[in-house]
Amino acid sequence: MLLLCPPGVYRAESDTELLIDVTRGGGFARGRNVLDVGTGCGALALAAARSGAATVTAVDLSLRSVVTTWLNSRVHGARVAVHRGDLFDPVAGRRFGLVMANPPYVPAASSRLPRHAMGRCWDAGPDGRALIDRICAGVQHVLAPDGDVLLVHSAVCDVDLTLAALDRAGLVARVAATATVPFGPVMRARAAMLESRGLIRPGQREEELVVVRARHA
Template sequence: MWLLRPPGVYAPQGDSELLLEALRYAAVPAGARMLDVFTGSGVVAFGGARLGAAEVHAVDLSFRATLAARWNAGLRGLPLTVHRGDFLDHAVGRFDVVSANPPYVPTGHPARTRKRRDRAWDAGEDGRECVDRLCRAAPHLLRAGGVLLMVHSDICDTRRTVRLLQEAGLKASVAARRRQAFGPVLRRRALLLEQKQLIAPGQREEELVVIRAELVSPAGA
């Protein structure tokens, strides 16, 4: 898919592709209300609109990303409402589908000290700053029967994500997996990740996962 993407906006890669595949498999209900957080250029939000979502909200902290998402939606004539800011500030109401490609690359420093140009992927010392926030927020974002689809690398602990979502009362499991070679950012940080024991010595490959979490309707609801 051709996209307008200003410098500094996250380019759709293997994680975006895997999330789109999971979204297609999830069968977005016709007329669904959807929230796409950490939207970047908007590619996953566009996928939801094309699959039948009637109301799609896309959120990103980056001014350039929100500008790109608006441009790309306008060029395609897609019904997309784009918000700039923290996803919790713009998640008004509840949604049938929440999709997320959050920053998940571990750094050598707390995420609050990250450089603006690295904001699309830096996620704190263990890569979980945004992932953990989303796990905690998920029950409050979804309607009964609603589904969260979140992609991240196994480097930031797949089992922990599934466990946190289950502890929050959602039915959660890994819905899709894909192995791929490290991209440029992880290659630059490989030695740091080895030192932090987040990868094995010499490892230059990661497993991407999409985690599906459903807010199950109470019995009799």
Template sequence: MVLPGVYAPQEDTALLAGALSDESLPPGAAVLDVGTGSGALALAAAGRGGRVTAVDVSWRAVCAARLNAARAGLRIRVRHGNLFTPVRGESFDLVLANPPYVPAPATGRRPRGAARAWDAGHDGRMVLDRICLEVPRLLRPGGVLLLVQSALSDPARTEALLREAGLKAAVTRRRRIAFGPVVRGRERWLRQRGLLSLADYEEELVVVRAELPV
């Protein structure tokens, strides 16, 4: 169930779900799904026996995730808040992140409504940089971050920032997809900025996997 204004599971969700299926997730592992949206990834982790906390800045997303967990008969702790604020002081074996990552023209205002799920500032890194900075403090030794983003928002910078923080980081999955409505709507601007070439008619999504050494 996806409520109006809540990000619906799309290709990036499926790509991250595939990466999740590759992970060894022992029963009772502490899992955080940040930016949970409808709760699709949180449900996938809970279905494998994880103790899942899901966070979203949108109250509608929080309600959707709770409804979907109840419908699936799965226990998920859902919290409202901005990124990691609701779980400050906690630690996790696995963090899942499908943050906003689409570069957006400057408006002088922060994204509002449904746009909070995709608009991520001039370089697409408004939330990605925060995750790279803050997530190392949330991971237990041997803990893993799985993050999905667009190639438009510089995955190499994500890897570099995570490595600087002491994590082992690499792109583990890639998928090229047709432009969705958000990218189509700002295609001309993205080409003018050089983020898309004249030959690009697909967007590449990647999963970055980062692990905190034991």
């Protein structure tokens, strides 16, 4: 599926593809109200719509991403409601049968998150968990009683921390899928920094992508 993706908007990569495969393979979107948090170019939202979702809502803090997702949904004839805002703020008070998220998760040199540069698509603080932890802490408030959360990130960010964070939020979580892929340009450029922090092995130039599934206990 060809998608518009102007500079400054996250382009669908291997992590997005893995999450889409899990969603389609498990029939997670079919007949459900779906929320795509941090939608980027809208790839996850459009995949959910094509997989038979009852409704699809997409949220992103970036105005450019919001406009891009809106355009892509119209070009492909998908009914997607797009909102600008911080994570779950635009949908406060609503509940969704499926919450999907592919947040920024690349460890960065600084704890300061970029607001306007391309780095906002992947920078997530020194350990890569700045957005992951916020999603884990807040997702239960927008998740329907019988709903599912599907969250993808790199094992560099420590999947055990994600499982523990979701457990603290009252959810039962497990690893639903994994895939090993070569480092992309950003990870390659930061390999020395990641090695110095002990986040990867010396000489490691591939990462494991992990999809975590969570439900209410």
